Amino acid sequence: MNYPGYGAPAGGNPGGYGGAPAGGPGFGGFPSQQQDPLFGYFTAVAGQDGQISAEELQQCLTQANFSGGYRPFNLETCRLMINMLDRDTSGTMGFNEFKELWGVMNGWKQHFMSIDRDKSGTVDPQEMNQAVSSMGYRLSPQAMNSIIKRFSFQGKITFDDYVACCVKLRTLTDVFRRRDQAGQGMATFPYDEFIQCTMSS
């Protein structure tokens, strides 16, 4: 399902996710949580309340070395990911949401590593440009420049910022598309809705 001017399909390949969750059948396929190898990991991270907050997710991803560098995984990115998957709008992640995220993260990591040709743990603006296009987004050079500048640190893009960019692009594109039923690449926003949608992404 491709929308003109958007490119990226709703959520399957080769859109923002890029891969089936690691470790077996897709979402909802496991008969019981307790038997799931990922469940032990989840409970360790989630702690007492059985839910994962942005801070706990940050610790978990930093320790799992997803950030690939000496800085902790970006907290804002964690918040964005929880927001993206937060179907019960609790602001935290339950086990099913965590499983989904884990699968998605692995997909993103694969994709990132395929762009990071010199294996530096960062990509440069041009590689980022290609990555976004390859996800199916059709954006002007001007828009791409703004985006890349926003997500760069010292001229390069780290994995967690790359993830933040992917998540935001997907969320904002969804917001836009819902108001562009005719698929014309134009949508009207009253101020209040504009603020509600864009402030919460």
Place this chain on the structure above:
Amino acid sequence: MAYPGYGGYGGPMQGMPPQGMPMQGPMGGPPQAGYPQYGGGYPGNFAAPPQQPVNDPMWGYFTAIAGQDGEIDAEELQRCLTQAGVSGTYTPFSLETCRIMIAMLDRDMTGKLGFTEFKELFAALNGWKQNFMMFDQDRSGTVEPHEMSQAITSMGYRISPQALNTVIKRYSKSGRIYFDDYVACAVKLRALTEAFRRRDQMQQGSVNFQYDEFIQCTMSI
């Protein structure tokens, strides 16, 4: 020129009383089409021309933080604000807020703060702090959602309760709003409102976006 949302901040810095003033409506009369002229905005000018940097008491502080390259990036700013205890809590100041504040002030588009921009930032932070403290009665360094709602309204924004709830939830941690997240919210609200308003010359309260400009506008904040 006083801007709503800051209380004592916005006019000439010298001699302004430090207490937070009750917020007046937006400049220039009632809000047009549901959003303010400058709600929660950031004034562009100071009344007095800047002193020579080396004579300025903040210069030593600035150079210490800025390090070798003579400019302050988001991480250096975070360290500085954390050490200065600006948030009034024991947690580090939010890196994302630092990044957003630099983006707001970064006129020469370096991604970092020079000395003048740094001074402006401190002045803005003081203004925000005054406003925040008006609502943080127990000095916990946090406000409750309904207080945040009042703070946003007092800056001059006219937003539906539904939209307010969504916004506040986004910036809450464990049901409360910390100062650094409050600042991020204020800065983003202003930036998005300005972006919207620039495209709504007729002040109809509604904008027709093309996909590309929508993405550029919302992703770069």
